[in-house]
Amino acid sequence: MPSLGLDVAINNRHQITQTDTTGQSATVTAADLDDLLRTDLSVMWDIGASVLGKKAGNYEATLNVRNLFDSEIASTSVYDYAGGVPEAGRHLQLALSARF
Numbered sequence: 001m002p003s004l005g006l007d008v009a010i011n012n013r014h015q016i017t018q019t020d021t022t023g024q025s026a027t028v029t030a031a032d033l034d035d036l037l038r039t040d041l042s043v044m045w046d047i048g049a050s051v052l053g054k055k056a057g058n059y060e061a062t063l064n065v066r067n068l069f070d071s072e073i074a075s076t077s078v079y080d081y082a083g084g085v086p087e088a089g090r091h092l093q094l095a096l097s098a099r100f
Contacts, residue, residue: 005046013038015075036073038087041065058099066091 015036047059067090074084
């Protein structure tokens with residue numbers, strides 16, 4: 001049976017019990033942030049292997065989805081950003097490449 005030439009990767013990012021500390025004076029405030037869970041997905045397709053029947057194809061398509069479930073999340077801030085740094089919603093990226 002011929003190979004489909006697909007590789008799939010799922011990456012989960014967890015941050016639990018985050019605290020965002022803001023301000024530089026002696027009175028520093030801290031706000032607890034929601035726990036963070038972001039799931040990213042990558043699918044790589046070796047077009048040469050699946051379509052042209054070659055073992056090592058020269059053409060590849062990649063789809064990356066960041067924040068797959070469109071979670072509203074905020075990362076902790078290093079400097080003076082109350083409530084954390086909001087991350088973008090779902091982000092899609094499609095790439096086609098050729099090796100020659």
